[in-house]
Amino acid sequence: MPMDKPQHEELGGDGHPKNSTEKKHKKKSKSKDKCKERERGSHPDDDISESSRKKSKKEKKKKSKDKKRKLKTLDDDLKSPKKKKRKSSKQDSHNGTSNELTKLEKKGDHFPFEYQHIVAPMVGASELAFRLLCRKYGATLSYTPMMSSSQFVKDAEAASLTNSGTNTNGATIANSNICEFQTIPQDRPLVAHFSANDPEQFAQAAKLVENVADAVDLNLGCPQRTAHLGHFGSYLLGDDDRELVLKIVRAGSKAVSIPIFVKIRLMDTVEETIKLCHQLRDAGASLIAIHGRYRATWERTSAGARDGPALLDQVALVKKSMPDDFPIISNGNVIDYDDVVENKKLTGADGIMSAEGILNNPALYLPRLGSSNDDGEREVQIPIPSPLKVNGGGSVPDKKKEKTMRKLQKKMREIETIEKKVKELGADSINDDQRSKLQAKSEVQTLLKWLENEVSKPSSKELPDLAITTQMTSMKLSELFKAANNKLVLAKEYISLVRSYPMKIRSVVFHVRRMCKDLLEQYQLMEECIASTSIDEVDVVLSKCERYMNDPDTFHYDRQKAAREKEALAAKRREEGKRKRYEGRMMRKAKREGLADLEHYLRIGAEVPTVEIVRQLKKAPQEERLAVWKKHHSQHCMSHHLEDGGCKRDRACAFLHAEARDKNKFVEDDEVAG
Numbered sequence: 311m312p313m314d315k316p317q318h319e320e321l322g323g324d325g326h327p328k329n330s331t332e333k334k335h336k337k338k339s340k341s342k343d344k345c346k347e348r349e350r351g352s353h354p355d356d357d358i359s360e361s362s363r364k365k366s367k368k369e370k371k372k373k374s375k376d377k378k379r380k381l382k383t384l385d386d387d388l389k390s391p392k393k394k395k396r397k398s399s400k401q402d403s404h405n406g407t408s409n410e411l412t413k414l415e416k417k418g419d420h421f422p423f424e425y426q427h428i429v430a431p432m433v434g435a436s437e438l439a440f441r442l443l444c445r446k447y448g449a450t451l452s453y454t455p456m457m458s459s460s461q462f463v464k465d466a467e468a469a470s471l472t473n474s475g476t477n478t479n480g481a482t483i484a485n486s487n488i489c490e491f492q493t494i495p496q497d498r499p500l501v502a503h504f505s506a507n508d509p510e511q512f513a514q515a516a517k518l519v520e521n522v523a524d525a526v527d528l529n530l531g532c533p534q535r536t537a538h539l540g541h542f543g544s545y546l547l548g549d550d551d552r553e554l555v556l557k558i559v560r561a562g563s564k565a566v567s568i569p570i571f572v573k574i575r576l577m578d579t580v581e582e583t584i585k586l587c588h589q590l591r592d593a594g595a596s597l598i599a600i601h602g603r604y605r606a607t608w609e610r611t612s613a614g615a616r617d618g619p620a621l622l623d624q625v626a627l628v629k630k631s632m633p634d635d636f637p638i639i640s641n642g643n644v645i646d647y648d649d650v651v652e653n654k655k656l657t658g659a660d661g662i663m664s665a666e667g668i669l670n671n672p673a674l675y676l677p678r679l680g681s682s683n684d685d686g687e688r689e690v691q692i693p694i695p696s697p698l699k700v701n702g703g704g705s706v707p708d709k710k711k712e713k714t715m716r717k718l719q720k721k722m723r724e725i726e727t728i729e730k731k732v733k734e735l736g737a738d739s740i741n742d743d744q745r746s747k748l749q750a751k752s753e754v755q756t757l758l759k760w761l762e763n764e765v766s767k768p769s770s771k772e773l774p775d776l777a778i779t780t781q782m783t784s785m786k787l788s789e790l791f792k793a794a795n796n797k798l799v800l801a802k803e804y805i806s807l808v809r810s811y812p813m814k815i816r817s818v819v820f821h822v823r824r825m826c827k828d829l830l831e832q833y834q835l836m837e838e839c840i841a842s843t844s845i846d847e848v849d850v851v852l853s854k855c856e857r858y859m860n861d862p863d864t865f866h867y868d869r870q871k872a873a874r875e876k877e878a879l880a881a882k883r884r885e886e887g888k889r890k891r892y893e894g895r896m897m898r899k900a901k902r903e904g905l906a907d908l909e910h911y912l913r914i915g916a917e918v919p920t921v922e923i924v925r926q927l928k929k930a931p932q933e934e935r936l937a938v939w940k941k942h943h944s945q946h947c948m949s950h951h952l953e954d955g956g957c958k959r960d961r962a963c964a965f966l967h968a969e970a971r972d973k974n975k976f977v978e979d980d981e982v983a984g
C-alpha cells in the first residue's frame with residue numbers, strides 16, 4: 311500500500327479531517343448539545359426534566375434561548391479553551407513537531423493537544439525513555455504504564471506529599487515509583503494510566519498527577535490473572551461493577567481539571583460496548599480508547615488475549631454510535647503506518663493507539679510527518695530532553711533524597727569491595743547474595759548519579775520554568791527517516807535515553823530485543839541480549855551487532871548455539887500449552903465442585919520458585935522441601951527444580967517445568983496488562 315499523505319494535509323482548517331468536519335458542521339445533533347452541556351458540568355437532561363416540572367412554557371422558551379446563547383459561548387470557549395490554555399501554550403513545543411504543524415494537527419475542540427498517534431500504556435515498556443524515543447519519531451501522545459492508584463497514593467503519602475497537587479510533581483513521584491512514573495517537560499502531552507476499583511483512591515491519584523499530566527486514564531482492559539485477583543481492569547466490565555466504574559469516573563472528573571480517559575476492551579456484544587461507552591461518557595469520561603479484542607473472562611478460551619486480529623468493525627460501530635465530537639481511539643493490530651491509515655479509514659476513529667507495533671518499531675508514526683522523498687528537506691523541531699526534573703514546585707524533601715543517596719552510596723561501597731574480592735580471589739570466592747549485588751551495580755550507579763545530581767542542585771523553586779526554556783533542535787525529515795530505518799541506531803538512542811532516565815534492566819533488555827529482533831537473531835545474539843544484567847552489557851551486544859553488520863566476515867554461524875536456541879523456544883511453547891491445559895483442568899474441577907470462585911485451584915501453588923529458593927531448598931531436609939513446595943509451588947514440578955538430572959518424565963510430566971525466576975528476567979505474561 312502506498313504511503314499516505316502527511317496527516318496535516320488531510321485536515322481541514324479547524325484541524326478535523328475534511329470529510330468529517332463538513333459532516334460535523336451540518337449535523338448539530340441533540341447528542342452534541344448534550345455533550346457540550348456535560349462539558350459545562352451539568353447534564354442537559356437534568357435541566358430539561360427540572361424545567362418541565364417547575365417552569366411554565368414561557369419560561370421554558372426563555373431557558374432554551376439562554377441555553378442557545380450559552381452553548382454559543384461555550385462553543386467559542388471550546389474553540390479557544392480557557393481552562394486548559396495554561397497548558398496549550400506549552401504544548402506547542404512539546405510534540406516534537408514544528409509549531410505550525412502541531413497547530414494544524416490539534417484535533418477536536420476537547421483538548422489543547424493532539425491525540426491521533428498514540429503510544430499505548432504498557433507495563434514495563436511505556437516508560438519515559440521509550441516514550442521520548444517514540445515522540446521524537448512521530449508519536450504525539452503517550453500513556454504511562456499502568457500504575458495502581460492505591461499504591462500510587464500510598465507511595466505519595468510515604469514521600470510525605472500533600473494531596474493538594476500544588477507541591478506534587480513528576481520528580482517527586484518518580485522517586486517513589488522510580489520506574490513507573492518519571493516525566494520531564496518534553497514528555498507531553500502525557501496520559502497517566504491507573505488501575506482502580508475505588509473512586510476515592512482514583513480521585514486522589516488523579517489529583518497527584520494533575521500538574522504533570524494532561525489526562526488521567528482508567529484501565530478497564532487488563533485481562534491478567536492479577537487483575538482478576540485484585541478486581542480491576544477488564545474484570546470491572548461486568549454488570550455487577552457498572553455502578554462502581556461510573557462512580558470512579560465521576561470521582562476522577564470531579565477531582566481534577568484535566569480530562570478523564572478510559573481504556574476498555576470489547577464487551578460480549580457490540581450493543582453492550584455501545585451502552586458502556588455512553589454510560590462512561592455520561593459519567594464524565596472525555597475520551598475512550600477501545601482495544602478491539604474481547605474482555606477477558608475465565609470461561610473464554612482464546613479471545614481476550616492480545617494476539618489475533620482486532621475486531622475493528624465493532625470499533626467502527628461504537629464510533630458511529632457516539633456523538634461526532636466525542637473522541638474514540640482505536641487500538642489493536644497496528645503494526646505499520648499503512649495499518650494506521652487503514653484503521654482510521656475503517657473505524658472512523660479519532661486516533662490510533664499501538665503497543666506491539668510500536669515496540670517493534672518506535673518510529674511507527676514517522677510517516678505522518680511526510681515522506682522521506684518528497685518532504686526530506688523539511689526541518690522538524692525536536693525538543694532536547696532535559697534532566698529528570700519537572701516544572702516548578704517542590705520535590706521530594708531533600709532530607710529524604712539525601713537519606714536514599716547515603717544508602718545507595720553504602721551499597722556502592724559494598725559492591726566495590728565485592729569487586730575487589732573477585733579480582734583478588736576469583737569469581738568463585740563470592741556467594742549468591744554478593745553476586746546479585748554485583749549484578750545490580752549498573753542500576754545502583756544510575757540511580758545514585760541521578761540523586762547526587764538532584765541533591766547538589768539548588769532548590770527546584772529557584773529553577774526557571776522549564777516549559778519556557780525547553781531547548782529545541784531541528785532535524786531534516788530525511789535524517790529522521792535514515793535513523794528510523796536502522797533499528798540499531800534506534801536501539802542505541804534508546805540506550806542513551808535510559809542512561810539519563812533510569813529503567814529496570816529487564817525492561818531495557820525487553821525493548822532492545824523487540825527493536826533489534828531480526829539483527830539479534832541473524833547474528834545469534836538473542837541469548838546474550840536476554841542474559842544481560844546491566845546497560846553496559848546490552849551496549850556490548852549492540853556493539854557486536856554493529857561490528858557484524860559493518861564487517862560481515864567477522865561473524866561465524868554457530869550451529870550448536872542455533873540448536874540450543876531452537877530447543878529453548880520449543881520448550882517455552884510446550885510450557886505455555888501445558889499451562890493452558892492445566893488452567894482448563896483446574897477451572898473445570900472447580901466448576902464440577904460447584905465452587906463460586908472458579909480460580910480457587912489456580913491460586914494454590916502457583917508461585918514460580920526463584921533461583922534463590924531453589925538453591926536453599928536443594929540444601930534443605932526432605933520434609934521441609936515438601937512442606938514449602940506444597941504450600942507455594944505445587945503446580946510446578948519438584949523434580950525438575952530440585953533433583954540432580956531434573957525430571958525423568960520430561961515432556962510427559964503433568965506439572966509445570968517453568969524456569970526458576972531470576973530477578974532480571976522479564977516475565978511477559980505476568981507483567982503485561984491490557
Ligand SMILES: Cc1cc2nc3c(=O)[nH]c(=O)nc-3n(C[C@H](O)[C@H](O)[C@H](O)COP(=O)(O)O)c2cc1C
Nearest residue numbers: 430431432433456601642643664665666982983984
Ligand atoms: C508489554 C505490554 C504491556 C502492556 N501493558 C498495558 C497496561 O499497562 N495497560 C493497558 O491498558 N494495556 C496494556 N497493554 C495492552 C496494550 O495497551 C494494547 O491494548 C494491546 O497490546 C493491543 O494493542 P496492539 O494490538 O497494538 O498490541 C500492554 C501491552 C503490551 C504489549
